[in-house]
Structure formats: structure tokens, C-alpha cells
Amino acid sequence: MGVLRIERTRLHNWATRPMGAAWRAFDWQLTIYALLLGCIGLAMAYSNSDESVLQGGSTFLRGLMWAGIAIVVFTAAAVFDYKWLKTLAWPIYFTNLGLLVITLAIGKGVGGASRWVSLAGVQFQFSELAKILMIVVLANFLSRRERQLDALSSILGACLLVAPAAVLVLLQPDLGTSLVFGAILVGMLFMSGASLKWLGILAGSVVAAVPVVWTHVLRDYQKQRLLSFLDPTADPQGSGYQLLQSQAAVSSGGLLGKGLASGTQAQADLLPVQSTDFVFAILAQELGFVGGLVVFALFVALLWRVMTSAWRSRDPFGLIMGAGLASMILFQLVVNVGMVLGIMPITGIPLPFVTHGGASLVSLALGLGLLQSINMHQSRAAW
């Protein structure tokens, strides 16, 4: 299949290429894996919606609505010719910063934070979209500099591009999402072929900066949250509570789980943010170890397809963009599930496709749709 199939190089211009041929390059596997993960997310939303599943405004109905929007966005992005992104990179970049500034200015959130903006009664978290847009902008920047990727200036330039967005998100304050920006940056630099020496030095200086950030930037409650995973029982009523409850939920799932909508933690509402970042805990309780493995397998398959698209792209833009998407998904997966399982700090990063958040899902659909566009709107690279 796919990767191993050797095709003759066709140097057709996209415009002259018949649309039917383009759809042959559409990666159905990628689409199916993403759809399956989305369905699991919807199943969890259904399970968490109590008896009022079909009542207006329930988590499940909202999830269905967002899934519909996501499919539309995905299709539109796939049909759209991605090459326009190169022309539009700078407008996209500044629109992106603008949206984050607006979020800071008028955004709402729990406890004085400004995380989301309400549009016509629907809450939307622009920082999710910002991650995808930043991947597009970085892919454009790095692909234009592919000959100079050994130079420090390329790495610093990429860092400078990401910094304003990461800082704006950090100010919301949303430590988790700004870490995702970091992961995207590192992943894209690495896969685009940036100098390992400079990347190493950069990583070293980031590690050296950690104690400074710890003492001067982070607030006490953020530190407490970050550290509570080491010993959740130290503060069982405060920051350790979610962890204790989620670990209890996970461990009670066993091999096969308690069945959908039967998890005690979710149903007694003991796990407070079960509909958001801790959804994997409920999944593990209700669908068990087997359910968890299925989710892992779907993610691995999805990452494989994303990286395949990257590998096949004859346009460096496509390679680097695929790398960005894959880095983002992998980082969020490991950090989110790691947090639920008690081996990573609590950072509030959503689990791609599964966490019930409209912005996260639609943004992922946009990212994958653009990747499909890259598949479709160019001839395949020679193997």
C-alpha cells in the first residue's frame, strides 16, 4: 500500500490535473483513523451526558454539532489548494496573533483566565486554531530556508516566529498550550533538517532556563499543579484531587472496563472535568485496558499516515507541515494520557479528537484537511 507503491513521476501542474486523479491521492486511511478517534470522543460524550443526552445543549449534541462542522472544514481544506498558504503565510500569521490578542482582551475563562471567546453563544478557544496556523506559518518559513537550515539564523528565526504566540497564550494563562507550541517548534525544526548542533545547544539553554522560570515566572498555584502528580495525596482536596480520582477511575477499569456510561467516577460526578482533559480516565474505566489499547493503536496508525504524507511530499512545505502536525498530536497524546495516568504533570492539554472541545476538533480537522490537500494537489515524489 501507500508508502511502498512506486509511481512514475508526474510533473503536471495541479490546475491541469483532473480532479479525479487528485482524489486518488486522497489518503482514506488517514481519514478513517481520524474519524474513528472522533467517534470514540462522541461515545465518551454520550456516556457523560446523563439521562438528558438528547436534550438541547447536552455535551453529546454539542459534540455532534462540532463533529459535523469538523467534517465540513476537513473536506473544504482538502479541496482547497494548499499552495495558496505560501502566499498567505504572513496574513495568516498576523490574523493568528490578532485572534490571540482578542482572546486576551475579551476572553473568558475560569477564575479570571481568558481562554475562550464567545461567538454567537458558542465558545471557541482560538489557541487551538493558533497551533494549526502556527504550523502552516512555520512550514512556509522553514521550507523557504531549506538551503540554510544548518545556520543558527534559521532556528532563531523560527523561534522568533513562535515566541509572540506562545507568550500570548502563556498570558491567558495557559501553560499547557504554550508548551505545545514548543513541541511543534522542536518537531518541525528536527524533521526539516535543522542543524543538530544548534538544536542541541538550544535544548541545553532551555534546560538551563528551567530553574529561572520556576522561581520567577510560574505562580505558586501553577507550581503546585505541576508538582502534585509526584504526590497527589499531599493535597487530596486541592490540586491532587483530580489525579487521585482519575487514577482510581483508571485502575477500576480492569481489562474490559465497566461498560459505557457505567463508570462510577464519571456518573457520581467525582471526576470534575471528565468532559474535558481527563476524558481518558473515564474511557479507561468504562472501556478498560482493551479500550485504551484501541485508542493507542488508532493514534499510532494516524501518526504513521501523517508521517507518510510528509515523507511522500515532494514539496518541502508538505514534509515540514506533516512533521508539525505529527509532533503536535504525539506531544498532546503523551502529555494528556501521561497526566491521567499520573506520570506527567497536570497541564490542561486536550487529548486530540477525544476531548470534547469544538475548537480542538475543528482545528485538527483543518490541519489534517490541509495535509490531504498536500497529498492531492501535487504529484507524488519519486520513492
Add this chain to the structure above:
Amino acid sequence: MIGPLEERVAAQRRPLRFLAFGLAVLVGMTVLTGRLAYMQLANGSQYIQRTDPNHIVAEAVPSTRGLIYDRAGRLLVTNIPSFAVKIRPGDLPVSQRATVVTRLSGLLGMSATDIRTAIDANPGSRFDLVRIANDVPEPTARLISEASADLPGVQVVVESHRQYLSGPLFSQILGYTGPVSPEEIRDLSTKGYLPDDWIGKTGVEASYESYLRGTYGSQNVERDASGRVVQVVSTVSDPKAGSSLQLTIDSREQKLAQQAIQWGIDTADLESGVLIVMNPQTGEVLAMVSLPTYDNNLFATGISTADYQGLLKASGRPLVNHAIGDQYPPGSTYKVVTGTGGLADGKLTENQTLLTKAYLSIGPYKYYDWNHAGWGPLDIKTGFGHSSDTFFYQVAGMLGIDRLAYWAHQYGFGAPTGIDLPGEASGIVPSNQWKEDTFGVPFFPGETYQAGIGQGYDVVTPIQLINAYTALANGGNLYQPQVVREVIGADGNVVRPFEPKLIHEMDVRPDTLRIMREAARTVVTIRHTYNLVDLPILVAGKSGTAEFGNRDAEGRLPFHSWFVGFTPRDAVNGSFSGTDSQLLVLAFANNSRTVGNAATEIVKYYMQLHYDISKDYRKPELLQRGNFFGD
């Protein structure tokens, strides 16, 4: 067939890096799978007990806030029980949130939006209680308690709130308590404060917060899934009640002071006014009234936004304690600084005279005496008695601005007195250095003249001014004023006894201050203060007026008037050569446009009330609106 383009593309595709990424996926997924298998398959029982929906949590047990008494032991503040409705957001299922909020809004008569805002504005963990409503009527509280099965996460908590028994009379001194703000809780949570806690916001409630609050206890309780307490498992520590305060303020004096200043405000149509009574021997404040004021009971159960905005916008700024928080030019009352400095620095002797005249000239500028005529030769006592401006211009000129500033600091001007109330202003004592720092130019000689009579750059707070005169009255000890006498523990023992707090002893010979006290008596005997001398008690003092602001249609400036006066211990037969005064009174009339000195009349009225003088010496005609001519 590989063309040049393919070469380029192939060059930037790095198989090793793709391999590395694959490896990262592999490692990540292996770790997650291993951990999941460990938790779900190998070691499930370690966590399983925690799925029991009942869980034990530590809860704070609030302490009783300390009470506040006046000097004579009259109760001023007490605690009365009230019901508060709170929500623990972590126990309120998202799916039921809308119904619970609607239900509560009906029961409490609050808008659903306000309830939602209260929940969302919660700064801390979702397991901290969020205050929804205070002072809920008992029947409503009972209804909510009984419906707790349908209102998950909602709790009715019995707590107490402050009741200020004399309301507006003591508001400026006692202050009030209020809910801690999200900003404050970040720092306070380490000191045992809870996010829905209350804290002293101003007045004594704020400055003695650490004594009044007490220490919260802690108990372990078992709660079920919907947050209801099933049983108290164990008590970790008992709450310790807060200490009580005994004020230096005497309710009787406070009432008399209020009566006197209220009369002045009503008669002279003042914007605001202050009256302070102190014991010069100890620095104790016996009365402190700042009008207009407010009723601090409005704050006791949480003030409404409309009420609060109303108070913020009200004329005369009722929320500000003008006695300590505002600073004004001291006018002629400041001549005590100039006179003391002149005597102490040897520029002047007790009997030496200076020629006073209509004005002094510096170059083209004329500096007029207030009567535009002068009195001929005057010594320090008659100069002070007539409040001759040209006399004190000359003394100030001999001292120079820096020595004048030195003596002002000796009297405690230019720095907060350190009174045990929040919100004190520090005043300004100008000097060469100050003017260089502030305006970048040195002092002009004319400005030194102005400073010598308490005009120009000098500004003082009423508490600074009365405190300066306490040092004059007691022979040179500058004390820190205090409004709290003793702190009494919950067990009745004195935690902190009263002791006068000496700021410094003035750098002056006793004789110098004796001369100045006798000069202050001359102010009264010379009839500069009209009939004050006719009272059957001995009063010494100094009046002052200071212009400020913008001229009105007739070219007149608005002005403040001051009077600070004191009596000897034996008010009938005593003398001012001694230092035994027990009573010092200051009145400040803000924005008076009266023909006479409104503050002097106010102090006179207070003295009549305090000494129970039945004959009325007040001269209301002096408080008529008109162009003031005097000093």
C-alpha cells in the same frame, strides 16, 4: 528517472530523522501502555478503594472574630449569626448546572447570571466553596438545606457577620470587613485564609486583623458523592477565637465631637469636617470624627454595587477618613513651628520685638500681613497672638527653609504619625533638597516666607497637626497616636497592654515650649478668637486658615479653617506654663466661606459640651457665608 528537482527534494528528506520520530512514537506509546497495564491489570487494587464515592476531607472550622469595646467597656461591634449559601463547583455536575442555578435563583431572588458569574469567578480549586449569597433569611436557608438532594454541590453554611452597634458614629475608626478578593487570596491562602473568607478591609478591622481573626480549626469529615457531610471523623484542632479590642476612644466624647462638628457643618454649609480629641500625655485618641461618614453596617453582609457606587460618588467622600487620609495646607497653625525654631535657634528671645507692618518687600514683590496694616513692634507671644504674618515672615527669613524644615520634622510633620489605622497620608515639608528633587530649582526667599506661615508647599494631615500640638502641650514628647488601647485575649487576659509609643523627644529646651504655650494662650486672651476667652475654663490654641483651589466669581479663594486648642489639667485654675494638659482638640472645616473661623467655633462648642458649660458662647453669625477677614 530522477531529474534535478527530484534530487533537491530527495536531499531534504532525512530517513534517519523519520526513524528517530518513529522511535519517539514507539517509546512514548510503550511507556503509556506499560503504565496503563500496570494500573489496570497488575495493580488495580491499590487505587480501587478510592472509587468509593464517600471520601474523607479536611474542613476548616471558622473561629469567632474578636469584639470591639470603647474605652469605658461599651460594646461597639458584635457578631450575629447568619446563613450563607455556597457552592462547591467540583460537586456540581456540569449537566445539572443549569437546573441548579435556575432553582437557586428562584429561591434566593438572585439573577441566574449573578450566580453563574460567582461560580465562574472562583479563583481557586473547584473544590473550594464559592460564596453565592449572604445573610439569607432562615426559612430560605432551611428550604435549601432540605432540598440538598436536588441541589448537588450547594451548601448552607451558618456563619456570623459583624453588627456595628453605633453605625456611622464609629465607621471611620472601626472600618468594616469584606470578602477577600481573588488577588488577595493568592498571598493569604498560606496564612490560613479560605477563598470565601472575609477580612478586615479598612479601619481597626483591617489594622488589627491578625488579632481579631483568631485561628481556624480543622476537622476531618466524611462527605458523600454530592458533598453532604455524613459525619465528623475527627477533630484535628479546635478553632481559637480572636482577641477583642478596647479602643482609646470614649463613646461619650465621640458623640459630643460628632455633635459639635455636625453643628458646624450644618451652620456653615461645609463640604466636610474633622474633629479630633487627644490626650497629649499618652497619644491616645479620645474621639475622632470625620464627616460626612457612612454606615459600616452596609458592608457587614456585603454591600450592593449600587450602594457602593453611591458612596464613592457622594460629595465629601464619606469613605475617606479625612482626619488621616487627606492633607491640606496648615495655615497659621504652622506658626508654632516657625516660632519654636526661631527661639530654639537663637534667632529670637522671649522678649525681643520685631516690627510688624502692612507688608514686607522682596524686590518687586510685596508680602502682606493679613490685616494689611501690621501692629507695630510685637514679641513672640503677641506676634503669635495676633498671628502676624509679617512677624513670622521675618522669623522664617532668619531661619531659612532648611532649618524651618528641621523644626517641622521635630514636630512630626512630613512623615506619617504611625497611627494604628490604615490609609494615612504623609504630608509635605518643603526644603531646598525637596524642591530640587520635585521641581529642579532651589527655594526662593518669598517661598520661605510663605512656608513660615503654613502656606505654599506645606501640607499636613489633621492627625499630624494635632499630634504636633500634643508635643507642645506635654513638653516635647512626640507620641504615636493610637486608637486601640488594649488587646484582650478570648480568655480575658490582656494580650497587648497599652503603652504610649514615643516617636522622639524634641530637640528643644523646656523653656522654649513654655513660651510657645503661653503664646498660644495669648491667642485667646488677646481676643484673636473673639469670646473664647470668656469661657469659664482656660483654653490656649491657634487658629489657621489656608486658601486653596480656584477663585470664585468675585475673585475670592475658598479656604479651610483650622483650630487646635488645649486646656490645662485643672481647666479652671491651671496654667499653661505647666505640661499637664489632658485634653487637646482639633477642628478642621473644609471649604468654609464664612466670615469668621468656623473651626474655632466648633472647638468652642465641643469644649462647652465636654466641660458641661450651660451658657452658650457660640457665635453662629461668624459662620455666615461671607468674605473672611482674619487669620
